[in-house]
Amino acid sequence: MNVVLNPPVIGTKNFRDNLADYLKQVYDKNQVLRVGKSNRPEESAMIISSDILGRLVENVTFHTEVYFDEPTNQHVAAVEEFNGDGVGDTREEAIEMALDNIENLVEGFFSDIDWYLRSPKHRQLLPQYIKLKLAESREQFAEFLGFDRG
Secondary structure (H helix, E strand, O other): OOOOOOOOEEEHHHHHHOHHHHHHHHHHHOOOEEEEEOOEEEEEEEEOOHHHHHHHHOOOOOOEEEEEEOOOOEEEEEEHHHOEEEEEOOHHHHHHHHHHHHHHHHHHHHHOHHHHHOOHHHHHOHHHHHHHHOOOOHHHHHHHHOOOOO
16 A cells, blocks of 8 residues: 555544544644544545645635626625625625625535535635635635735
């Protein structure tokens, strides 16, 4: 078995009994662990540090635009990847509404990920969903999307 490409599965009982040691390997040594039933490796989970996951999606970008829509007399803040937007009387209101809408979309994605991953469009957007899920604050969420809230 190629340990680099296919790490051995750590049994769930072993993982549970030695949780602190295994997590230390993930945090301190940037190890990627595979946990599950050794007799059913297809039913396993990869344990990866949030730092490594963040590095995997750090170059993911979004195409956002904020503009004034003359026909509706409103500001629009749009995120192309999600075909999502927000509208408001001011630029700031439009951005906040867009952030609310995209945040709800991300929450929905992760609450029913099996359903979303059946869709090729959503499966293709998995790196974008992951990047937004890693946001530690609303400010960082807006920054990841590329909205200038200043």
